[in-house]
Amino acid sequence: MITVQSLHHAFMIGKKGKEKKVEVLKGINFEVQQGEIVSIVGKSGSGKSTLLQVIAGFLKPNSGSVYIKDTETAVFTEKQSAAFRLNHFGFIFQNFQLLPGQNVVENIELPLKLKGISSAIRQKKVQDMLKRVGLTEVADHYPNELSGGQQQRVSIARAMITDPPIVLADEPTGSLDMQTEQEILQLMQQLNRESNVTFIIITHDEEVASIADRILRMTDGLLMEEM
Amino acid sequence: MLFKDQLQFVWQHMKKNKMRVTTTVLAAMIGCAFLIVLASIGFGIQETMRNEILNQEKITEIELWGDESLTAEDEKWINDVEHVNVVLKKWDVAASVLSTFEDRTGYSQGAIFDMEAQSKLPSNLSEGRLPTASNEIIVGYHYAQNLLNEADQAEIERKSREAEANGTWYDGEEEGYKGEIIGKTVTLEFEDGEGDQEVQSGEFTVVGVLKKPSYEWYIDSSVIFGQGVQTLLPSLETYPTTTIFVDSLENVIPVLDILKEQGYQVYSVVEQLEEMDLFFLIFKIGLVFIGTIAVLIASIGIFNTMTMAVTERTREIGVLKAIGASPALIQRLFLMESAFIGLLGTGLAIILSYAISFGANAILPHVLAYALSEEDLTGYELTFSVIPFSLVLIAGGISLLVAILSGWRPARKATKIEVIQALRQEL
Numbered sequence: 107m108i109t110v111q112s113l114h115h116a117f118m119i120g121k122k123g124k125e126k127k128v129e130v131l132k133g134i135n136f137e138v139q140q141g142e143i144v145s146i147v148g149k150s151g152s153g154k155s156t157l158l159q160v161i162a163g164f165l166k167p168n169s170g171s172v173y174i175k176d177t178e179t180a181v182f183t184e185k186q187s188a189a190f191r192l193n194h195f196g197f198i199f200q201n202f203q204l205l206p207g208q209n210v211v212e213n214i215e216l217p218l219k220l221k222g223i224s225s226a227i228r229q230k231k232v233q234d235m236l237k238r239v240g241l242t243e244v245a246d247h248y249p250n251e252l253s254g255g256q257q258q259r260v261s262i263a264r265a266m267i268t269d270p271p272i273v274l275a276d277e278p279t280g281s282l283d284m285q286t287e288q289e290i291l292q293l294m295q296q297l298n299r300e301s302n303v304t305f306i307i308i309t310h311d312e313e314v315a316s317i318a319d320r321i322l323r324m325t326d327g328l329l330m331e332e333m
Numbered sequence: 334m335l336f337k338d339q340l341q342f343v344w345q346h347m348k349k350n351k352m353r354v355t356t357t358v359l360a361a362m363i364g365c366a367f368l369i370v371l372a373s374i375g376f377g378i379q380e381t382m383r384n385e386i387l388n389q390e391k392i393t394e395i396e397l398w399g400d401e402s403l404t405a406e407d408e409k410w411i412n413d414v415e416h417v418n419v420v421l422k423k424w425d426v427a428a429s430v431l432s433t434f435e436d437r438t439g440y441s442q443g444a445i446f447d448m449e450a451q452s453k454l455p456s457n458l459s460e461g462r463l464p465t466a467s468n469e470i471i472v473g474y475h476y477a478q479n480l481l482n483e484a485d486q487a488e489i490e491r492k493s494r495e496a497e498a499n500g501t502w503y504d505g506e507e508e509g510y511k512g513e514i515i516g517k518t519v520t521l522e523f524e525d526g527e528g529d530q531e532v533q534s535g536e537f538t539v540v541g542v543l544k545k546p547s548y549e550w551y552i553d554s555s556v557i558f559g560q561g562v563q564t565l566l567p568s569l570e571t572y573p574t575t576t577i578f579v580d581s582l583e584n585v586i587p588v589l590d591i592l593k594e595q596g597y598q599v600y601s602v603v604e605q606l607e608e609m610d611l612f613f614l615i616f617k618i619g620l621v622f623i624g625t626i627a628v629l630i631a632s633i634g635i636f637n638t639m640t641m642a643v644t645e646r647t648r649e650i651g652v653l654k655a656i657g658a659s660p661a662l663i664q665r666l667f668l669m670e671s672a673f674i675g676l677l678g679t680g681l682a683i684i685l686s687y688a689i690s691f692g693a694n695a696i697l698p699h700v701l702a703y704a705l706s707e708e709d710l711t712g713y714e715l716t717f718s719v720i721p722f723s724l725v726l727i728a729g730g731i732s733l734l735v736a737i738l739s740g741w742r743p744a745r746k747a748t749k750i751e752v753i754q755a756l757r758q759e760l
Contacts, residue, residue: 185659191656195657203648205649205652207346208345216656220658225337
């Protein structure tokens with residue numbers, strides 16, 4: 107499903123003329139199969155978020171290649187990258203990234219709107235999704251009227267609404283308490299089982315990582331698989 | 334994204350920033366209304382002047398000048414030119430005509446008409462008929478009023494003096510012969526002014542009265558003869574003129590061109606109209622140009638509003654881009670928002686401009702009449718402001734274009750926002 111080969115990336119830091127090159131990814135190689143849950147664990151600054159950004163197409167790597175379903179995505183233009191994301195990825199962010207001016211239903215149906223799907227089909231899909239993530243009761247609430255756990259459920263529903271083959275989750279439980287964290291992790295596992303969606307979870311939390319089929323550990327720009 | 338959803342998305346954002354959007358719409362409205370009203374003054378003055386010319390009722394006439402009377406050959410050739418209806422030959426009588434009727438006398442201008450040609454034209458008479466015999470005449474509308482006895486002259490002098498004291502003038506309409514003039518016989522004497530020629534005279538019967546002139550101030554006391562008078566008074570000195578009647582206004586210039594090519598000395602008021610239209614075209618372009626400056630000032634407001642909108646929504650744009658919105662879509666959403674502001678402003682401006690134009694046309698003649706201490710200006714058909722549909726289209730187009738252009742840079746800025754940076758922003 108996902109193949110990453112000798113991925114290198116560095117940032118230039120500092121004032122102009124006195125920039126320092128900081129290597130973040132120092133040759134990453136790994137593969138993910140369809141339907142797998144893979145955790146990428148590492149300390150702050152280890153480069154795990156940068157890796158996710160490269161896979162998502164937010165960032166172009168200095169060298170190396172990313173294949174998703176046999177398509178090389180690291181060479182895409184911005185426009186191609188956006189279209190590819192819409193059809194292949196769902197995103198779950200640590201701070202949910204919901205649109206404050208739109209209610210739960212509107213936030214969840216946003217990717218469907220971007221795909222140009224008609225209102226009738228959207229409504230049906232969103233109603234189904236609200237049931238799956240248990241948000242039917244708060245369908246017309248706005249993000250600031252929801253708890254953290256509920257907001258993350260909305261975010262998960264938005265990520266899953268287009269039935270993407272891959273969901274990328276960046277610290278999905280980073281802003282939640284222990285109990286809510288458990289609920290969210292269970293929900294992700296449940297969705298993975300039901301839809302055979304591939305999950306890549308970036309986390310620094312060992313407990314979160316433990317729900318994965320495989321754990322990859324990121325240390326100093328290099329990735330190693332835990333046996 | 335479906336167009337309907339794009340519209341809804343834009344509308345939602347505009348509603349969220351009601352105050353800011355409303356003030357920007359108002360600025361766009363004032364700019365565009367200023368442009369329309371300013372240009373409408375050009376259209377208004379042009380219409381007033383056009384009406385002035387068109388009201389002369391001579392718009393389908395071509396005057397032909399020359400020292401000699403037209404030959405029969407010339408006349409036939411002109412008559413055969415396409416769109417020429419009638420060639421009317423006229424001779425102005427050089428001498429002034431002194432009419433005597435009972436104890437009244439009055440001076441007039443005399444003219445001889447080719448009555449056969451005149452009979453083919455729409456009637457120019459208010460009553461009576463055209464002359465058929467050589468001792469029959471038709472007279473101007475004010476001819477009878479112009480026939481005065483001594484008592485009338487004294488009265489007019491008195492009233493004129495009174496009117497002058499009040500700063501106006503008196504046209505003598507209350508004096509003169511008040512009875513029926515048709516069927517009456519008058520004695521006409523032709524005086525050439527130098528006195529060295531024998532005075533000719535004759536008795537003539539009035540058979541028709543011309544229509545009232547279109548201008549209120551014009552006193553028509555003319556005397557018009559048929560061609561027979563030339564055999565009756567063979568030594569009468571006359572100057573020939575010819576009027577060519579064309580079937581419709583748009584054919585005047587083509588006929589004029591054909592006649593000029595043939596070397597005829599011709600003139601028509603329509604030529605004046607064309608020159609005037611050219612002058613007003615340049616005048617109106619100038620006004621639109623000045624008005625556009627106001628629209629440009631309003632566009633600064635739109636630019637600011639859109640720049641603020643993009644800055645405020647940076648995180649939102651980041652989210653949209655992250656989940657797969659293309660840069661082109663982001664740009665379109667912001668351009669639609671500025672176009673929407675422009676459209677609302679323009680729509681309101683059109684309504685406001687019509688209201689101002691209507692109000693100005695209703696009130697300004699009274700204000701002007703008061704300022705010039707004239708009692709009534711309604712007879713002059715003054716139009717201060719006219720908003721034709723073409724002006725609405727031009728001003729609306731300029732205003733919309735400027736609105737979209739001022740939204741262009743902010744919209745481009747929105748597409749350049751980087752997802753990673755945007756998502757790091759706090760709410």
